[in-house]
Amino acid sequence: MVDRGNPIIQVKNLYKIYRVGDTRVHALDGVDFTVYKGEFCAIVGPSGSGKSTLLNMLAGLEKPTKGQIVIDKIHIEDMTENQLVEFRRKRVGFIFQSYNLLQTMNAVENVALPLSFRGVPKKKRNEIAVRYLKLVGLEKQMKHMANAMSGGQQQRVGIARALAVNPKIIFADEPTGNLDSKTTLEILKLMRQVVREQNQTLVMVTHDNNLAAYADRQFHIVDGKIVRIVEKAEADRMSGGTAADERMVGGTLDMTAELPEEAVETAEFSASPR
Amino acid sequence: MRFLDLLGMSVSNLKRRKMRTFLTVLGVIIGTASVVIMVSLGIGLNGLMMEQYSSYGDMTMVTVNSNTYYGGGQDVDESQFLTDDTMKQIAVLDHVTNVSPVLRADVVLKQGLYYCSQSITGVSRDYLEKIPLGQGELAAADDNELKFYYGNRVIMWFSNEKTGAGYGDNEELPPVDFMGKPMFVIFDTNAYWQTRGNNTESSVKPPKKYLIGTGGVVEGTFRDYNNYSYDIYCDAELLKQQLKTIFRKNPIPGQPTNRKGKPYPYFVYSQLMVFVDDMENVTDVQKQLSDMGYQTNSQMEWIEQAQQTYGMVQLVLGGIGAVSLFVAAIGIANTMMMSIYERTKEIGVIKVLGCDMRNIRNMFLLESGFIGFMGGVVGLCISYGVGYAMNHFLSLGQMMMGVDGDISRIPFWLAGGAIVFAILVGMLAGFFPSLRAMHLSPLAAIRNE
Numbered sequence: 001m002v003d004r005g006n007p008i009i010q011v012k013n014l015y016k017i018y019r020v021g022d023t024r025v026h027a028l029d030g031v032d033f034t035v036y037k038g039e040f041c042a043i044v045g046p047s048g049s050g051k052s053t054l055l056n057m058l059a060g061l062e063k064p065t066k067g068q069i070v071i072d073k074i075h076i077e078d079m080t081e082n083q084l085v086e087f088r089r090k091r092v093g094f095i096f097q098s099y100n101l102l103q104t105m106n107a108v109e110n111v112a113l114p115l116s117f118r119g120v121p122k123k124k125r126n127e128i129a130v131r132y133l134k135l136v137g138l139e140k141q142m143k144h145m146a147n148a149m150s151g152g153q154q155q156r157v158g159i160a161r162a163l164a165v166n167p168k169i170i171f172a173d174e175p176t177g178n179l180d181s182k183t184t185l186e187i188l189k190l191m192r193q194v195v196r197e198q199n200q201t202l203v204m205v206t207h208d209n210n211l212a213a214y215a216d217r218q219f220h221i222v223d224g225k226i227v228r229i230v231e232k233a234e235a236d237r238m239s240g241g242t243a244a245d246e247r248m249v250g251g252t253l254d255m256t257a258e259l260p261e262e263a264v265e266t267a268e269f270s271a272s273p274r
Numbered sequence: 275m276r277f278l279d280l281l282g283m284s285v286s287n288l289k290r291r292k293m294r295t296f297l298t299v300l301g302v303i304i305g306t307a308s309v310v311i312m313v314s315l316g317i318g319l320n321g322l323m324m325e326q327y328s329s330y331g332d333m334t335m336v337t338v339n340s341n342t343y344y345g346g347g348q349d350v351d352e353s354q355f356l357t358d359d360t361m362k363q364i365a366v367l368d369h370v371t372n373v374s375p376v377l378r379a380d381v382v383l384k385q386g387l388y389y390c391s392q393s394i395t396g397v398s399r400d401y402l403e404k405i406p407l408g409q410g411e412l413a414a415a416d417d418n419e420l421k422f423y424y425g426n427r428v429i430m431w432f433s434n435e436k437t438g439a440g441y442g443d444n445e446e447l448p449p450v451d452f453m454g455k456p457m458f459v460i461f462d463t464n465a466y467w468q469t470r471g472n473n474t475e476s477s478v479k480p481p482k483k484y485l486i487g488t489g490g491v492v493e494g495t496f497r498d499y500n501n502y503s504y505d506i507y508c509d510a511e512l513l514k515q516q517l518k519t520i521f522r523k524n525p526i527p528g529q530p531t532n533r534k535g536k537p538y539p540y541f542v543y544s545q546l547m548v549f550v551d552d553m554e555n556v557t558d559v560q561k562q563l564s565d566m567g568y569q570t571n572s573q574m575e576w577i578e579q580a581q582q583t584y585g586m587v588q589l590v591l592g593g594i595g596a597v598s599l600f601v602a603a604i605g606i607a608n609t610m611m612m613s614i615y616e617r618t619k620e621i622g623v624i625k626v627l628g629c630d631m632r633n634i635r636n637m638f639l640l641e642s643g644f645i646g647f648m649g650g651v652v653g654l655c656i657s658y659g660v661g662y663a664m665n666h667f668l669s670l671g672q673m674m675m676g677v678d679g680d681i682s683r684i685p686f687w688l689a690g691g692a693i694v695f696a697i698l699v700g701m702l703a704g705f706f707p708s709l710r711a712m713h714l715s716p717l718a719a720i721r722n723e
């Protein structure tokens with residue numbers, strides 16, 4: 001399903017430098033990578049390493065200081081704010097850590113919202129919303145208001161909302177950051193399953209190596225630089241021949257059960273000056 | 275994004291904070307109502323004034339006076355005479371519907387012991403038709419008998435021929451009856467004065483008296499006033515015939531004579547009455563006439579002055595109302611700012627989800643415009659209510675102007691204008707907040723508190 005001949009995101013020599021007073025923070029310090037169509041990628045790294053900054057720039061929410069971002073063969077680094085909005089509307093789905101459903105709307109209306117920005121008539125977009133809500137397993141919660149749902153349910157609505165516009169790429173920034181470990185697993189599996197079925201590309205940010213192990217590929221980022229790219233097969237082999245998801249199926253997500261290699265890496269990173 | 279979806283989002287946001295929306299709308303209600311009520315009072319006062327003027331007479335009438343004084347016979351400029359030819363010239367001007375001559379002839383009226391020396395006014399039939407008669411009625415167009423139509427105050431001019439006592443002396447109306455008793459008319463007033471009393475030495479023989487029928491009397495008692503109250507009217511053509519048969523080749527009193535003291539072969543009018551198609555064109559016609567060298571008068575001159583005064587009054591009243599609407603606008607702006615602060619995250623989210631910047635701005639403009647709209651509609655309803663109360667329960671019109679009529683008037687343009695204005699005020703007040711919302715960073719949505 002992953003089409004290696006068909007790159008959908010190409011990042012070249014990407015820099016993001018924030019100015020805080022007199023000091024300059026290199027949030028991204030020369031990043032290069034490519035994501036292919038149909039891939040599920042994870043951006044992994046410790047807190048403050050620049051993951052969110054990278055994702056925001058891929059989604060056109062922030063402008064890079066330097067470098068190129070080509071999404072679906074379109075350069076987005078020089079776009080105006082208006083062009084970026086249009087770009088997002090047509091090509092990007094977004095899943096938030098804190099769900100960010102509109103409180104005044106029920107599940108169907110929330111999922112249909114991005115379609116309304118595209119001018120889809122109400123009847124049509126509600127049909128689509130219902131279809132995606134079924135896909136994420138919320139047949140019974142269609143008419144629930146956002147605050148009448150659990151975190152897991154809200155995130156399912158969030159996933160359905162991201163899928164509803166049938167985007168080229170879905171971005172997710174710590175999508176399970178606010179969920180308990182059991183729900184985290186459910187959501188993660190759901191995301192993987194759904195993007196596979198829909199043949200979507202998913203880029204997920206997480207600080208958790210175990211969650212990253214679900215992805216086809218992991219980009220390990222430290223201090224604004226990609227230090228390592230891990231393929232799924234490789235990751236599985238390193239975890240002692242056991243697939244990462246199987247390791248967590250038991251229900252208890254053991255955060256300390258790090259892969260040996262990663263444990264070394266983490267120790268290394270914390271030692272390096274920031 | 276579709277307009278209905280946009281509207282739906284705006285309305286649902288307003289519903290979210292019902293109390294706050296209500297209070298903001300209340301401000302607009304008060305603002306709109308005060309503007310509308312104030313302006314409606316201005317319109318009402320103006321209208322009452324116009325009605326008062328129009329009750330005095332026709333406002334579309336322009337009086338044309340000749341520049342030439344033709345009594346003396348010395349420096350007579352014949353080209354300035356107001357004649358039938360002049361009437362034809364004026365009749366073809368733009369906006370002029372009709373021209374009536376004003377042919378004055380001095381007469382003495384006698385009924386029993388009472389007499390009065392007056393001039394009668396011969397006018398066209400169109401003019402006669404405009405005179406509001408209280409008694410009698412206008413003779414048929416083909417009636418060739420000369421008839422007089424008396425102003426309702428003419429009776430006050432009569433006095434006792436023997437004692438000289440009139441209304442001015444004893445506050446008692448002379449017992450003159452226009453409709454019931456015959457009225458004798460002396461056209462040759464020179465002869466009348468020369469033979470008056472017992473002046474038997476005079477070689478002049480007493481003038482002939484003519485019995486002239488009364489066509490009617492202008493409406494109102496002798497205390498009421500309108501434009502026709504003081505004059506005695508008759509048909510100009512019939513009057514001309516009458517004068518010709520009486521005086522033949524002799525000069526008619528009141529008509530000019532040439533240097534040799536001979537009368538002209540045509541009648542010269544003392545004035546012309548020009549009727550204009552619409553009040554608005556009166557000034558225009560007056561200007562054309564004065565360009566032609568005539569002196570003109572009309573009620574419009576007075577009305578225009580009065581209207582300027584009332585325009586000022588209206589402006590001041592409207593200004594007072596506008597202050598409260600301005601305060602309401604500040605309220606709207608404040609509400610919108612609050613709402614944007616509260617919804618920073620939400621705005622960020624919809625921006626991330628691909629909502630156009632323009633749509634975000636329009637959403638907030640619609641919201642503030644909707645506040646204006648609701649306030650405008652309710653404020654207008656309240657204005658109608660207050661206006662109704664002022665017109666029907668307080669009868670302020672009677673108190674302030676002494677005229678019966680509505681003091682508060684809300685014409686269609688004011689009603690429509692008020693709502694449109696309230697919407698505009700709302701949108702204007704929401705404009706800068708909406709720009710702010712539009713430029714909010716989408717990153718606000720992603721940051722986690």
Ligand SMILES: Nc1ncnc2c1ncn2[C@@H]1O[C@H](COP(=O)(O)OP(=O)(O)O)[C@@H](O)[C@H]1O
Binds near residue numbers: 027050
């Ligand atoms: N708006 C900003 N202004 C200044 N510094 C920022 C800003 N956003 C992020 N940073 C800095 O950039 C670095 C990367 O941040 P971020 O991408 O949020 O990290 P992560 O998501 O991996 O935790 C951090 O050191 C952070 O302090």
Ligand SMILES: [Mg+2]
Binds near residue numbers: 051052053
């Ligand atoms: Mg982050």
